[in-house]
Amino acid sequence: MRDEGGERADIVEFPAADSDPVEVALEELEMVYAFIFSRVGNRPDAEDLTQQVALKAFPRLRAGAGTAAIRAYLFATARSALGGFWAAKFGIAQEELREELVSAAPPPTHSEDAADRATRILARLPDNYRRVLELRFLRGYSIKEVAAELKATPGSVKVMQLRALRAAAKVRIDV
Amino acid sequence: MVDGLLGGRRLKARVGDAAERDAIMAAAELAAAREGYPRMSPAFRRRLADALRAGQSPRLLTRRTALGAVAGLAAGAVGAAALSRLPQAPARPGVAGGVMAPAGGRWIVVALLSQLSETAPTQVVAGDQVAYLFRKGDQVTGVSAVCTHWPCALNWQAANSSLNCPCHNVNFTPEGRSANPNYEVPALPQFQVKVEDGRVSIFSL
Numbered sequence: 001m002r003d004e005g006g007e008r009a010d011i012v013e014f015p016a017a018d019s020d021p022v023e024v025a026l027e028e029l030e031m032v033y034a035f036i037f038s039r040v041g042n043r044p045d046a047e048d049l050t051q052q053v054a055l056k057a058f059p060r061l062r063a064g065a066g067t068a069a070i071r072a073y074l075f076a077t078a079r080s081a082l083g084g085f086w087a088a089k090f091g092i093a094q095e096e097l098r099e100e101l102v103s104a105a106p107p108p109t110h111s112e113d114a115a116d117r118a119t120r121i122l123a124r125l126p127d128n129y130r131r132v133l134e135l136r137f138l139r140g141y142s143i144k145e146v147a148a149e150l151k152a153t154p155g156s157v158k159v160m161q162l163r164a165l166r167a168a169a170k171v172r173i174d175v
Numbered sequence: 176m177v178d179g180l181l182g183g184r185r186l187k188a189r190v191g192d193a194a195e196r197d198a199i200m201a202a203a204e205l206a207a208a209r210e211g212y213p214r215m216s217p218a219f220r221r222r223l224a225d226a227l228r229a230g231q232s233p234r235l236l237t238r239r240t241a242l243g244a245v246a247g248l249a250a251g252a253v254g255a256a257a258l259s260r261l262p263q264a265p266a267r268p269g270v271a272g273g274v275m276a277p278a279g280g281r282w283i284v285v286a287l288l289s290q291l292s293e294t295a296p297t298q299v300v301a302g303d304q305v306a307y308l309f310r311k312g313d314q315v316t317g318v319s320a321v322c323t324h325w326p327c328a329l330n331w332q333a334a335n336s337s338l339n340c341p342c343h344n345v346n347f348t349p350e351g352r353s354a355n356p357n358y359e360v361p362a363l364p365q366f367q368v369k370v371e372d373g374r375v376s377i378f379s380l
Contacts, residue, residue, distance in 0.1 A: 022224050022227045022228055023224075025227060026215075026220060026223065026224060026227075029215070029223065030214055030215060033213065033214070033215045034212060034213050034214070037207055037210065037213040038204065038207045038213075039200075039203060039204060039207070040186055040203050040207070041180050041186065041202070041203035041204060041205070041206030041207040042179075042180055042183055042184060042185055042186055042203075042206065043183060043213075043216070043219075044183075044184070044185045045185050045186055046213070047215070047219045050215070050219075050223070051222075051223055051226060054223055054226070054227060055226060055227070058227050059278075068273070068319070068323040068361040068362060068363065068364045069273065069274075069275045069277070069319070069364035071323055071361075072304070072319045072321045072323070072364055073277065073304070073380070075321065076304060076321070086196075086200065089186060089188040089199075090188060090191075090196050090199075092196075097196075115208045115209075117204075117208070118204070118205050118208035119208075121201075121204075121205070133205060136177065136181070137181070137202075137205040137206060137208060137209070138205075138208060138209070140181060140209070142178075143178075161177065162198060165198035165199075165201050165202050165205075166194050166195075166197065166198045166201075168198075168201040168205065169194070169197035169198050169200065169201040170197075172201055172204060
């Protein structure tokens with residue numbers, strides 16, 4: 001490709017000529033997987049969605065785009081897959097989902113992982129809400145164990161957990 | 176539902192009101208915090224590799240045909256002004272971006288030239304991509320509006336004429352180059368842009 005001045009505009013094809021396209025794709029898909037996992041919170045669903053993204057994106061992108069372009073497309077596809085996932089889970093149209101809740105928050109990185117983000121979300125909650133979510137999600141306590149710790153009934157812990165999650169949902173967009 | 180998530184099982188959500196849906200998404204995100212930075216399990220990675228290899232067409236494009244196909248696609252269709260601004264693209268993956276030339280892409284009209292400001296970029300959506308368009312006279316260039324480090328939407332900062340990623344506070348020049356002396360990130364992919372009869376199109380999926 002040449003412009004009027006004869007200067008060549010480089011185009012990097014995907015994958016590089018001397019690399020295995022599947023291995024290149026897998027490295028990119030690790031980030032996609034981390035992103036999706038940070039949204040759905042469990043491996044089986046994260047694996048299904050990652051595979052869905054991989055199979056959709058791989059054939060379309062392996063010829064003629066730079067890695068950064070591939071990354072942008074992979075994440076666009078991942079966001080779309082997440083939208084479809086939540087819409088299917090909730091039995092609603094994808095348009096009814098609030099975009100910022102599905103995907104706007106940044107995914108975890110090596111330096112600032114999901115646990116840091118969770119801690120920051122919890123730090124914005126009232127003490128009792130933060131305590132119940134810390135025990136449940138960060139320490140893995142059961143409802144009964146949380147009830148024993150907080151000297152409450154399991155029923156009241158369940159109610160508090162739901163209220164705390166609703167409060168967390170409101171602050172997680174801004175964190 | 177929370178017990179299932181914390182047990183590593185698939186998410187089972189009941190259909191509730193909007194507040195309950197938001198709470199379920201928050202629960203899923205908090206459940207993810209247990210793994211810090213998660214990576215694919217070796218078994219899943221193998222399955223995925225097998226699936227990708229099985230899904231490949233028998234005839235992979237070679238470097239030469241890929242370049243030829245892209246060059247042919249772009250020749251005569253892309254504004255020379257847009258191409259002359261392109262940065263040097265990298266020779267290996269993972270370093271920086273090049274020109275968006277996705278297989279199966281198409282030209283999508285995204286704006287009228289008269290709608291584009293010359294003092295600030297305009298964000299447009301084309302297919303499943305979002306771009307910032309920069310206009311100088313009749314010439315328009317476009318870069319991805321998504322950070323290459325993590326997929327966060329970039330913001331225009333007029334004060335320093337750069338695109339800023341709010342997730343990690345890194346900047347890109349209007350040409351898409353990384354503008355962080357101590358923290359190099361891959362350049363933004365460039366869009367192919369053309370202006371015809373006052374209509375601005377970009378090549379996208």
